[in-house]
Amino acid sequence: MPLSGRRSRLAWAITAGSALLFAALLTRQTGVHAQSPGQNQLTVYSPRTSYSVPLLEVNGQPYAGLVELLEPLGSVDARIDGKKYKLHFTPPGGRPLEVQFTGGKDKGKVRGNGYKLPANFILQNGRGYLPLSVTSDLVSKLLATDTEFHAAARRLFIGNIQLRYTLELHKDNPSRLLLGFSSPVNPSIATEPGRVRLTFRREPIVSTGPENVPYSDPLISGASFSEHDGLAELDVTGTAPMMANFADGGRTIIITGAPAAAPVTQEAPAPLPPAPANPQNPSPQPRQPAAPRFLVLIDPAHGGSDIGAAITPSLPEKDVVLALARRVQHELANRGIAAGLLRNSDVAITLDQRATWTNAARPALYIALHAANTGQGVHVFTAMLPAANLSPQGFLPWDTAQAAFLDLSGSVAGSVAAELESRKLPNATLLAPLRPMNNIAAPAIAVEIAPPAGNVDEIASAAYQEQVAQSIAAGVAAVRAKLPEVRP
Amino acid sequence: MTRRVLVMFAVLAAIAVGLGFYALHLKRKVARDEQLAAEQQRALAPLSNGPPTTVTLYIASDSDGTLRRTQVNVTLPPERTERDRAVLRALFEQYLPSSSPHPIGAGADVRDVYLLGDDTAVVDTNAAFADAHPSGVLAEELTVASIVVTLNANDSKIGRVKILVNGQERETLAGHADLRRFYEASNIGQVVKDMQ
Numbered sequence: 069m070p071l072s073g074r075r076s077r078l079a080w081a082i083t084a085g086s087a088l089l090f091a092a093l094l095t096r097q098t099g100v101h102a103q104s105p106g107q108n109q110l111t112v113y114s115p116r117t118s119y120s121v122p123l124l125e126v127n128g129q130p131y132a133g134l135v136e137l138l139e140p141l142g143s144v145d146a147r148i149d150g151k152k153y154k155l156h157f158t159p160p161g162g163r164p165l166e167v168q169f170t171g172g173k174d175k176g177k178v179r180g181n182g183y184k185l186p187a188n189f190i191l192q193n194g195r196g197y198l199p200l201s202v203t204s205d206l207v208s209k210l211l212a213t214d215t216e217f218h219a220a221a222r223r224l225f226i227g228n229i230q231l232r233y234t235l236e237l238h239k240d241n242p243s244r245l246l247l248g249f250s251s252p253v254n255p256s257i258a259t260e261p262g263r264v265r266l267t268f269r270r271e272p273i274v275s276t277g278p279e280n281v282p283y284s285d286p287l288i289s290g291a292s293f294s295e296h297d298g299l300a301e302l303d304v305t306g307t308a309p310m311m312a313n314f315a316d317g318g319r320t321i322i323i324t325g326a327p328a329a330a331p332v333t334q335e336a337p338a339p340l341p342p343a344p345a346n347p348q349n350p351s352p353q354p355r356q357p358a359a360p361r362f363l364v365l366i367d368p369a370h371g372g373s374d375i376g377a378a379i380t381p382s383l384p385e386k387d388v389v390l391a392l393a394r395r396v397q398h399e400l401a402n403r404g405i406a407a408g409l410l411r412n413s414d415v416a417i418t419l420d421q422r423a424t425w426t427n428a429a430r431p432a433l434y435i436a437l438h439a440a441n442t443g444q445g446v447h448v449f450t451a452m453l454p455a456a457n458l459s460p461q462g463f464l465p466w467d468t469a470q471a472a473f474l475d476l477s478g479s480v481a482g483s484v485a486a487e488l489e490s491r492k493l494p495n496a497t498l499l500a501p502l503r504p505m506n507n508i509a510a511p512a513i514a515v516e517i518a519p520p521a522g523n524v525d526e527i528a529s530a531a532y533q534e535q536v537a538q539s540i541a542a543g544v545a546a547v548r549a550k551l552p553e554v555r556p
Numbered sequence: 557m558t559r560r561v562l563v564m565f566a567v568l569a570a571i572a573v574g575l576g577f578y579a580l581h582l583k584r585k586v587a588r589d590e591q592l593a594a595e596q597q598r599a600l601a602p603l604s605n606g607p608p609t610t611v612t613l614y615i616a617s618d619s620d621g622t623l624r625r626t627q628v629n630v631t632l633p634p635e636r637t638e639r640d641r642a643v644l645r646a647l648f649e650q651y652l653p654s655s656s657p658h659p660i661g662a663g664a665d666v667r668d669v670y671l672l673g674d675d676t677a678v679v680d681t682n683a684a685f686a687d688a689h690p691s692g693v694l695a696e697e698l699t700v701a702s703i704v705v706t707l708n709a710n711d712s713k714i715g716r717v718k719i720l721v722n723g724q725e726r727e728t729l730a731g732h733a734d735l736r737r738f739y740e741a742s743n744i745g746q747v748v749k750d751m752q
Contacts, residue, residue: 369731376731377691385691419727438732440692442618447694452743467737496621499747500697501734503727516693 109413110200111298112207113272114141114226116160116398120298120413123222124197126190130222131197134167136413139391141211141226143530146196148382153189153196157210158530165210169196178209194382221295223272230274233302235281235291242325243287245304249273252318255302264310264323266302273300287325362553364400364407364544365431365510368393369438372416379441380524386414388439392517392533396435399541405548423507427469432551433480433544436505436514439527443518445494446536448485450477450513451506452499460509469509476511479550484513484543491535493520511551515540606631612709613647614748616658616698623702623748625709636711640669640677643710644703648685651699658698661688667723676716676738677707686721689730696733701744708741715741 108123110132119140124131134155138144143158151171156164169176171191176183183206190197198206204217204224216225234248247266253273255266275293282290288306295301304310309326368389370376376385393409400407410425411417417425426434456471458464464472481497488495505512517536519527526532608629615624630646632639644666651660663684670678689696704717716738720726726735 374731438693440690440695442690442692442695443621444619447621449693452747454740454743498621498694498697499743500693500732501700501737501739502693502697502732503734503736506734506737514693518692518694 109298110137110203110222110224111269112137112140112224112226113229115229116141118270118272122413122415123200124190124192126197129187130200131190132200132203133414134169134196134198135387137203137207138210140394141207143534144391145528145530147525148191148194148196151191153191155196159211167206167210169198171196178206194384218295221300222298223295223300225272225274229272231272232274232276234276237283237285237288239285243285244322244324245283245288245291247302247321247323249319249321253321254318255321257312259309259311259326261309262306264304264306264312266304266312266321268300268302269298271300273302288323362405362548362551363429363431364405364433364435365410365426365429366393366396366407367410367422367426367434367436369436371411371414374416376438377440379439379527383525383528385439388517388528389437390414391528392437392439392537395533395537396437396540399537400544403541403545405541405545419504420507423469423504426504427507427509431510432553434505434508434510434512435540435544436502436512438514438516440516440518441524441527445496445518445520446488446539447516447518448481448488448495448497448513449500449502449505449516450474450481450497451508452501453506464509466507468506470506470512472509473511476551477513479547480511480544481513483547484515484540487539487543487546488536491539493535493539606633611643611646612706613643613650614702614705614709615647615650616702618658618695618698621694621698623698623705637669637671640707640711640714641666643706644669644679647702647706658695658702659690660699661685661690664688674713676718677711677714678718678720679703679707680720680723683722686726686729686735691730691732693732696729696731697747699729700733700739701747704739704741704744705748708745717741 108125108130110121110123110130112119112121117140121132121136124133134153135144135146138155138157141157142160142162143164144155145158145164146153146155148154153169153171155167157167158164165179167176167178169185169189172188174185174188176185176189185199186201187199200222201219204215207224207226208215211226213227215227216230217223218225231249231251231253234246236246236248238244238246249271251271253268253271255268255271258265258267273293274295279294280290280292287308287310288304290305292303292305293300294303304323306325310323311326313322313324314320315322368386370384370386370389372386374386376389379385379388390411390413394412397407397409408429408431410422451470451474453468453471453474455474456468458468458472460472470477485495485497500514502514505514515536517527517533519525520532609632610627611630611632613626613628615626616622617624628646630642632642648660648664648666650656651658652662652664653659661684663682665682665685667680667682670680672678689699700719703719707714707717718738719729719735721735729735
């Protein structure tokens with residue numbers, strides 16, 4: 069039956085509209101608009117580590133990345149098959165547990181049992197995200213332990229690790245407020261006239277009683293506790309400038325009045341006399357230099373919009389190396405070696421920033437981690453620089469700072485390669501023109517992992533990464549005596 | 557809604573689905589054709605006529621991370637920088653097929669080679685060379701090393717090489733290899749020995 073002109077136009081309009089809609093659906097990866105606000109994060113406190121998980125805002129609801137949430141707590145192997153998201157999580161010393169969700173659906177499976185989400189699971193750029201409100205329950209199910217979630221503050225406590233504090237006011241002259249903690253703490257401290265603010269980012273500090281404690285004291289007028297944006301704050305207010313001092317190995321923080329400022333003199337200070345060889349009269353003790361310490365700084369390459377190599381379409385290099393970095397940190401800690409990560413979340417850092425931050429931290433060793441989908445095995449690199457007769461203690465040229473440390477860097481690389489060899493992992497030691505190695509003023513190596521035997525997916529497997537991490541940590545431990553401890 | 561309208565809507569929906577799949581098919585076909593064209597484009601016309609000359613190329617291999625010395629016949633122009641460019645284009649020809657042991661970005665080319673004094677070459681590559689280059693420490697190092705030692709092997713006066721992208725200095729090749737520095741052929745030569 070011939071269609072009338074009006075119907076014909078309607079048909080064409082519907083056809084064109086449907087085609088456009090369909091084409092749009094085919095080419096879009098997700099039907100939601102997602103954005104990543106800068107300060108939006110969940111802080112997770114576990115007996116093993118404390119870490120931050122960046123959050124996505126999807127339709128006004130916060131979502132957490134599943135891999136970012138679980139990776140620091142154990143081994144994670146995530147795969148995407150179409151809209152199906154499958155993740156195997158292996159807790160330390162446990163067996164693999166399966167988590168399964170479908171993009172755009174609110175039903176999934178956790179450990180073989182049905183699991184209902186309060187909102188749809190999101191798949192975006194090869195990552196799986198679940199509503200923030202269920203993170204506590206999911207972690208509790210996977211780790212078989214109690215969790216406590218402070219939703220408004222975005223703080224998740226795993227196990228019974230909450231750190232409580234006590235307040236004790238001593239009405240001396242001047243008054244002192246003693247903040248007692250059961251474990252050492254290291255908050256950042258900000259002072260302003262009549263106020264001292266302690267910010268705890270890594271410590272699982274929780275309130276013990278009333279959040280606001282007023283004092284009838286001439287100096288200290290009150291203390292208050294608050295938590296928000298993944299951190300906790302203790303705010304002490306007073307009537308005069310105050311300062312905070314650490315005592316008892318970081319278990320106590322003493323807040324008291326700041327000393328009055330010295331009168332300003334117009335005369336230039338006289339130069340300090342040289343210290344007498346055998347002083348008869350005691351003189352003021354100079355400040356004790358900080359004790360040397362051995363710190364390894366691990367640099368998981370790339371991050372944020374810089375994904376590095378696309379190992380597979382859904383597996384960027386930045387994720388592989390962050391997981392590896394956490395394993396290396398853990399393995400070093402098992403060998404009694406303190407290690408820090410240059411980034412512990414998916415953030416972008418420029419090459420110059422990496423070098424600047426590393427040099428400011430004065431580590432005993434810098435390890436850059438990379439991953440590639442070409443080649444095979446593990447490559448250990450040192451900087452491609454001509455040897456130079458530079459003193460590590462003097463000023464170093466930015467572009468060739470590493471030249472002063474090439475011998476030590478080579479020793480570490482050789483030791484790591486030997487450990488890889490002992491674990492029968494294919495490896496090679498090479499020089500590389502890799503940034504920012506040349507700018508690092510400390511012994512430095514870079515490690516690039518490629519698939520162990522041609523199977524690209526294996527690069528992210530827990531077993532392979534664990535072997536590489538153990539090799540790196542054992543290699544570092546073997547040459548630790550050669551590497552100088554550094555004063556912070 | 558009458559049955560006739562429902563049937564018409566179903567037919568139109570089917571047509572829309574078909575059009576969607578056809579659009580997807582076209583999109584993939586265009587991408588395939590572009591890649592093919594880029595590879596074929598590299599069947600470069602020689603820069604000059606004349607008898608072919610034997611040149612030495614250091615060909616990278618990703619599978620074992622080595623550089624292998626090989627010789628090919630290329631028609632070389634008389635002018636020195638044009639000769640250097642022709643040698644590098646011969647090297648790139650080895651890397652452009654997807655079956656190459658060290659594939660680089662489709663459409664990669666050498667725009668020009670400049671000399672600073674007698675011993676320093678500045679190699680100006682096109683954007684495709686860097687933008688589509690596989691990312692990785694070893695993969696990028698192999699490319700840089702093969703360019704430097706190949707130039708040095710065919711023009712022994714060249715001791716230093718700098719690589720530009722589209723006439724501009726670039727921080728890294730594809731996220732790893734430093735492109736801000738001048739590469740000394742003697743240093744790279746040592747690396748190549750380690751790789752062979």
